[in-house]
Amino acid sequence: MNERKRIFLCLARMSEAGLEEQYVREAFETHWVAPLGPNVDAFEALLDHYVGCGKKTVALSSGTAAVHLALIACGVCPGDEVIVQSFTFCASSNPVSYLGATPVFVDSEPHSWNMDPALLEAAIEDRIRQTGRKPKAIVPVALYGMPYNLPEIMKIAVKYGIPVIEDAAEGFGSRFNGQVLGTFGDYGILSFNGNKMITTSGGGALICPDDKTHHDIMFYATQAREAYPYYHHEQIGYNYRMSNICAGIGRGQMTVLEDHIAHHKHINKLYKSLLGGVDGITVHENPSEEYDSNFWLTNILLDSDLHVAGEGEAYQATVVACVGGAGNVLHTPDDLHTDCEPNPNVEAMRIFLDKNEIEARPLWKPMHKQPVFANCPAYTNGVSESLFKRGLCLPSGPYVSEDDVRYIVSCIKNALTV
Numbered sequence: 001m002n003e004r005k006r007i008f009l010c011l012a013r014m015s016e017a018g019l020e021e022q023y024v025r026e027a028f029e030t031h032w033v034a035p036l037g038p039n040v041d042a043f044e045a046l047l048d049h050y051v052g053c054g055k056k057t058v059a060l061s062s063g064t065a066a067v068h069l070a071l072i073a074c075g076v077c078p079g080d081e082v083i084v085q086s087f088t089f090c091a092s093s094n095p096v097s098y099l100g101a102t103p104v105f106v107d108s109e110p111h112s113w114n115m116d117p118a119l120l121e122a123a124i125e126d127r128i129r130q131t132g133r134k135p136k137a138i139v140p141v142a143l144y145g146m147p148y149n150l151p152e153i154m155k156i157a158v159k160y161g162i163p164v165i166e167d168a169a170e171g172f173g174s175r176f177n178g179q180v181l182g183t184f185g186d187y188g189i190l191s192f193n194g195n196k197m198i199t200t201s202g203g204g205a206l207i208c209p210d211d212k213t214h215h216d217i218m219f220y221a222t223q224a225r226e227a228y229p230y231y232h233h234e235q236i237g238y239n240y241r242m243s244n245i246c247a248g249i250g251r252g253q254m255t256v257l258e259d260h261i262a263h264h265k266h267i268n269k270l271y272k273s274l275l276g277g278v279d280g281i282t283v284h285e286n287p288s289e290e291y292d293s294n295f296w297l298t299n300i301l302l303d304s305d306l307h308v309a310g311e312g313e314a315y316q317a318t319v320v321a322c323v324g325g326a327g328n329v330l331h332t333p334d335d336l337h338t339d340c341e342p343n344p345n346v347e348a349m350r351i352f353l354d355k356n357e358i359e360a361r362p363l364w365k366p367m368h369k370q371p372v373f374a375n376c377p378a379y380t381n382g383v384s385e386s387l388f389k390r391g392l393c394l395p396s397g398p399y400v401s402e403d404d405v406r407y408i409v410s411c412i413k414n415a416l417t418v
């Protein structure tokens, strides 16, 4: 029988020196078990230094909280519209709904897989025509770490005077023309969830444009407390600061960030060379030299006419857990199908790899195809939907060895039936 250890997409890995534990222990020993403290300050200083450009970061309880606060800082109010890349994880658009505003989804361009600038401009023009008002912000997403088309998106943002919130939650350490993502726009989102490039168990950060906004973000992240000896509130705030415990993990993780990025890139290269000669399978890569993805996840596309063992039986049984796990919270679907799902050969490949102890995952289902956002305006070109139907994310994290990649590729080849 198979004695292989299961290979996961991206498991968190701590520094060999055990710094994460050391900083957490210090937090206990100094009684800084609070949503502020020396680890938070130190972690933020490390983040500031890493992202550069003189930008200041605020460490928060999640990347989703960072999106929420950035939207508030952009003045998003009930009834407003915010342009969001459709090809993303729901954390990019959910906070728009938290604020009673409406996400307007924009589809992707084929090479970066991220927000299509031409469609972005068309969407802005059309929203102005239809509502008489400009969208309040633009949220491009570095999906799987790949940078978006920065020159074009920034040009359009400047032309219309709309702030940009870069969702670099998956793209920590990715660069465009050598500059770290999250520092081009007005705000930048980072996530330190358990499966991201580095982790604080759960956590995130918001990269702010200047001292004034940095200060405002801190204010909203700590329940909007006014400067009195007693609690006095003139605004609604949030309890979104990172704890000193989590920041301790983050401090340690900053020492392995460059290692992790190098590893993810190395794994991507290996996949590319080993899958290079396989007909019907394409590995997603940097579209040109300016793009420098951290390759958080390596993704492949399967041609729709590629034959995979078991494709006739795909979608015959309900999956017993939802993607990414969700504690024990699981809604059981009434139907095995939705109106937009990966092709049967992709699902068959996922199942085939799963049986060989390899975790693979479909690409993120575009937001404009999600029932929960069915009533939101969407400007589409079919790109993200087509990618979703053909794509699969492969194990790419710090525990994935060269040997694992060779094994995964041999399993992929074994699944192909000629």
Ligand SMILES: *Cc1c(COP(=O)(O)O)cnc(C)c1O
Pocket (backbone or CB within 6 Å): 062, 063, 064, 065, 088, 089, 091, 092, 141, 167, 169, 170, 190, 191, 192, 193, 203, 204
């Ligand atoms: C992970 C993620 C976030 C934020 O995530 P948290 O889990 O709240 O830290 C935001 N956007 C994208 C695209 C993500 O993948």
